[in-house]
Amino acid sequence: MPEAARAPFGARLAAAMDDLGPLCVGIDPHSALLAAWGLGDDVVGLREFSLRVVDAVGGRVAAVKPQAAFYERHGSAGVAVLEETIAAARAAGTLCIVDAKRGDIGSTMGAYAEAFLRDGSPLAGDALTVSPYLGFGSLTPAAELAAQTGRGLFVLCLTSNKEGFEVQHARTADGVTLAASVAAQAAVLNAGATPLGSVGLVVGATIGDAVAATGTDLEAVNGPLLAPGVGAQGAGATELATVFGNARRQVLASSSRGVLSAGPDTAALRAAAEAAVGEARAALRG
Ligand SMILES: O=C(O)c1cc(=O)[nH]c(=O)n1[C@@H]1O[C@H](COP(=O)(O)O)[C@@H](O)[C@H]1O
Numbered sequence: 001m002p003e004a005a006r007a008p009f010g011a012r013l014a015a016a017m018d019d020l021g022p023l024c025v026g027i028d029p030h031s032a033l034l035a036a037w038g039l040g041d042d043v044v045g046l047r048e049f050s051l052r053v054v055d056a057v058g059g060r061v062a063a064v065k066p067q068a069a070f071y072e073r074h075g076s077a078g079v080a081v082l083e084e085t086i087a088a089a090r091a092a093g094t095l096c097i098v099d100a101k102r103g104d105i106g107s108t109m110g111a112y113a114e115a116f117l118r119d120g121s122p123l124a125g126d127a128l129t130v131s132p133y134l135g136f137g138s139l140t141p142a143a144e145l146a147a148q149t150g151r152g153l154f155v156l157c158l159t160s161n162k163e164g165f166e167v168q169h170a171r172t173a174d175g176v177t178l179a180a181s182v183a184a185q186a187a188v189l190n191a192g193a194t195p196l197g198s199v200g201l202v203v204g205a206t207i208g209d210a211v212a213a214t215g216t217d218l219e220a221v222n223g224p225l226l227a228p229g230v231g232a233q234g235a236g237a238t239e240l241a242t243v244f245g246n247a248r249r250q251v252l253a254s255s256s257r258g259v260l261s262a263g264p265d266t267a268a269l270r271a272a273a274e275a276a277v278g279e280a281r282a283a284l285r286g
Pocket residue numbers: 026028067099129158159160161202203204228229230231232233254255256257258
């Protein structure tokens with residue numbers, strides 16, 4: 001769809017979450033999962049796995065999120081499968097967040113933006129995960145192209161892994177934590193957008209009281225909050241409700257292995273996704 005015809009990502013995601021519930025299914029074809037599904041750890045297995053997940057959950061969840069690393073580990077043929085997976089999500093009418101966590105100096109970021117956010121690029125989904133830790137301003141080329149093409153960004157803010165605090169809780173010369181600073185800069189880009197801006201944050205569901213501890217104002221971001229860590233990393237309904245508090249209506253909970261481990265049976269995958277949607281809806285929309 002050309003730029004002019006596509007509504008902004010934030011509006012499209014808000015509508016999908018209202019309609020189908022606040023859950024994203026991550027597509028992470030780990031070698032162990034390929035084996036558990038009876039598939040080879042090769043490009044044929046990767047393709048079968050990915051297309052089966054899209055077939056099972058497409059049109060039933062708000063978004064899917066293929067993790068680029070699991071495709072890149074198979075080389076260029078694996079990247080071609082990522083392209084095919086993105087196209088399959090598009091054909092199913094399901095929003096696709098490409099989880100590639102890109103971040104580089106501005107001029108190189110421009111090339112990443114063209115790869116993942118430009119109309120006509122085979123790697124372009126509906127949104128891209130990006131890292132602001134080369135400086136938030138280094139993301140400007142991606143923010144600009146995303147805005148032009150109706151796509152979105154998810155900027156790493158408070159990640160689900162335990163090492164993240166070293167960077168994210170550190171304070172700038174002004175005494176503000178990096179996480180709070182990232183959130184405030186995303187808020188500027190989302191100012192005035194309704195119902196939600198298109199510059200989201202990644203805030204893990206496993207982070208306990210880190211939102212308060214870092215002084216991060218999630219509500220003011222006025223954008224979606226991608227919350228990985230649900231399922232395999234241990235977070236559930238209680239953690240979602242506790243971590244996000246008043247910002248919970250902005251949250252898109254994300255689970256990969258928690259759903260994928262139900263495969264390869266399509267009905268079982270659907271049932272696992274439905275259960276995860278129910279849990280996320282109860283925690284975030286109840
Ligand atoms: O950006 C992400 O999606 C992400 C950020 C984060 O803080 N933590 C995190 O786990 N993720 C991704 O979310 C997925 C989690 O997978 P599961 O632990 O299997 O649900 C992986 O693809 C991670 O790379």
